[in-house]
Amino acid sequence: MLNVKAFDEILSKIIKSESGIKKVILVDRTGLTIAHVSKFSYYPVDIDGIGAIASAVFCASEEQGKNLDIGELKIVTSEFDDGKIFAASCGKGVLCVITEADVNIGMVRLVIKKGSDKLQQILDEFLAEKPVAPTPTPETTKEMAEKEELEAALKELEKF
Amino acid sequence: MKRDASGRIHFKIVFWGASPSGKTTALKWVHENVEGYNKGGFTSVDDPNGLTLYFDYTTLTSESNVIFDLYTVAGQKRHKHQRNVVLKGTDGVIFVVDSSRNMMPDNKFSIEELRDNLGDRLVSNLPIVIMLNKRDAPDSITKKKLLSELGLDRYHTYETIATRGIGIKSAFTSLAREILAKNLQKIEDKQRKVL
Numbered sequence: 643m644l645n646v647k648a649f650d651e652i653l654s655k656i657i658k659s660e661s662g663i664k665k666v667i668l669v670d671r672t673g674l675t676i677a678h679v680s681k682f683s684y685y686p687v688d689i690d691g692i693g694a695i696a697s698a699v700f701c702a703s704e705e706q707g708k709n710l711d712i713g714e715l716k717i718v719t720s721e722f723d724d725g726k727i728f729a730a731s732c733g734k735g736v737l738c739v740i741t742e743a744d745v746n747i748g749m750v751r752l753v754i755k756k757g758s759d760k761l762q763q764i765l766d767e768f769l770a771e772k773p774v775a776p777t778p779t780p781e782t783t784k785e786m787a788e789k790e791e792l793e794a795a796l797k798e799l800e801k802f
Numbered sequence: 803m804k805r806d807a808s809g810r811i812h813f814k815i816v817f818w819g820a821s822p823s824g825k826t827t828a829l830k831w832v833h834e835n836v837e838g839y840n841k842g843g844f845t846s847v848d849d850p851n852g853l854t855l856y857f858d859y860t861t862l863t864s865e866s867n868v869i870f871d872l873y874t875v876a877g878q879k880r881h882k883h884q885r886n887v888v889l890k891g892t893d894g895v896i897f898v899v900d901s902s903r904n905m906m907p908d909n910k911f912s913i914e915e916l917r918d919n920l921g922d923r924l925v926s927n928l929p930i931v932i933m934l935n936k937r938d939a940p941d942s943i944t945k946k947k948l949l950s951e952l953g954l955d956r957y958h959t960y961e962t963i964a965t966r967g968i969g970i971k972s973a974f975t976s977l978a979r980e981i982l983a984k985n986l987q988k989i990e991d992k993q994r995k996v997l
Contacts, residue, residue, distance in 0.1 A: 646807040670804070672814060672891025673859070674871065677807035688843030690871070694859045695845065701887040702856075709883075769804075782996060789989045791811055794866030796982045801838035802975050 648764050649677035656737075656757045657681060662745030663753075664725070667738040668761060669693040670769065671701055676735065696738035700729040717754065719747075730754045733762035734769050803893060803985050810867045813981050814891055818916055819898030820908035821877025824935040824964035826858050828898060829874050831967045832974050833860045839870075853878065857888045870978060879911065889919055894929040894981045896973060898964075899952065901934055901942035906951065913952050929980040932959040933973045938966075 653666045657679050667678040667689065675693030704715045720727040721743075728739040728750060737758050741750060804812045817825040826846070833844050842861035849855045858874040873892075875885040889895075897916065899909050920928060932954050934945055949955045958976050962969030 646809070649807045668807075670891070672804075673873070673888070674804055674812050674814070674891070675806060688845065690861050691843050691845035691859055694857075694871070694873075695847065698847075698856060698884070698887055701890070702884060705883045705887065768807075782993070785989050785992060788811065789986060789993075791866045791868055792982050792986045792989070795811075795864040795868035796979065796986070798838050798864045798866065799975055799978055799982070802836065802971065802978075 646677075646768070649761070649768075650679065652757055652760050652764075653677055653679040656739065656753050659753045660741075660746060660749050662742040663739055663750065664742065665689075665692075665738075665740040667693050667696060667740075668732075668765075669697040669736050669738060670734060670765075671697060671736065673697040676765075676768070692740075693738065696727070696729050697736050700731070700736045700738075704731075717751065726750075728754055730758050732758035733765050735761060735765045737761060804891070810863075810869055812869045812871055813893040813978075813985075814871045814873065815894045815896065815977060815981070816889055816892045817872070817874040817896045817898055818885075818889070818912065819875075819877060819933075819935075820900055820905060820912040821853060823877060823898040823900040823905070823909070823912075824933075824962075825874040825877065825898045826854055827964040828896070828933065828935070828962070828970050828973075829858050829860065829872055831964060831970045832862075832872065835967060835971070836862055839864050855881070856884045868982070877912070882915070885915070886919060889916075892928070894931075894977045895920075896931050896933055896977055897954070897957075898933045898935050899948060899954075900939075901936045901948060902939045903941040903943055906943065909948075909952055913954070927984070929977055929984060930957050931973050931977040931980070932957045933962045933964075933969070934959060935962045935964050937961045937968075938963050 656666045657663050665680045668676045673694040675690050678689050700718055703718050707715045718729040725743050726741045730737045819825050839862040845859040847856035854876040860872050862870040873888050875888045960969045960973040
């Protein structure tokens with residue numbers, strides 16, 4: 643079974659690898675924030691919203707590349723007065739790295755490259771739909787828990 | 803249905819429709835008036851005129867850790883590619899129809915585009931709810947005519963006025979309920995097979 647802590651380990655490694663990196667967010671191509679790590683900040687941000695935009699911007703650039711027939715998109719870099727945002731492909735996901743303005747770009751690109759390769763493998767497993775086994779397994783136990791969560795959400799919906 | 807690395811279940815809902823049918827107004831109403839679920843921030847990528855350029859986005863989280871990720875799309879025709887990106891991986895669609903008579907061609911264009919994008923999913927099993935919005939418009943077309951001309955007779959339909967919040971809650975909860983029930987049914991079917 644997939645250890646989801648593997649995501650945090652890789653993201654933590656990325657954020658620790660370069661002092662100018664402030665946040666690392668992993669999103670899928672539908673805008674879902676799968677995992678994220680941040681250095682301490684007084685400025686509160688809506689990580690899910692940031693992830694949704696990161697995914698959308700990357701996918702839109704990818705679409706642009708297709709329309710222009712200029713090959714696969716590797717990385718999108720956005721440069722601001724006080725920071726940079728890097729968004730890179732990692733298979734079924736997008737790795738988003740938010741940095742300070744004066745960060746070592748070469749180092750960040752290298753760290754992103756290494757991290758993306760590792761994340762790509764785990765993501766394939768994480769996002770894959772697993773078949774149900776014929777006998778009770780941890781998978782069916784997971785389904786029982788899933789069922790309870792959905793039933794509870796359904797009840798809560800009535801209070802909406 | 804997806805899980806994030808923290809194990810939370812996510813469902814993606816997209817408000818789809820022509821510009822300016824009221825998608826953003828409806829989502830804002832849901833965001834501002836929600837009770838029972840915890841709401842996240844409201845993110846908008848819009849142009850200087852306030853028209854959606856890419857999407858609006860917010861989240862509703864239940865105590866049981868089920869999260870609805872709610873998106874609108876940019877309704878203007880030229881934003882086709884952005885719409886396709888936002889629609890990826892959706893678990894349900896609220897199709898927002900502008901009831902005004904002169905908006906019929908835009909409504910038709912929008913539903914055709916949705917049909918093209920979803921293909922078999924639209925016909926088979928994707929939960930869809932129809933919001934007939936702007937029912938207070940002086941030149942609004944009758945419900946029957948709107949549904950029949952757009953080929954939407956077989957879906958749950960709600961007559962709404964998004965600017966006043968009328969009908970929005972019913973439309974949203976109807977779709978959310980259908981999505982949850984559908985996924986519960988899937989789990990029960992799998993469990994039955996195991997037994």
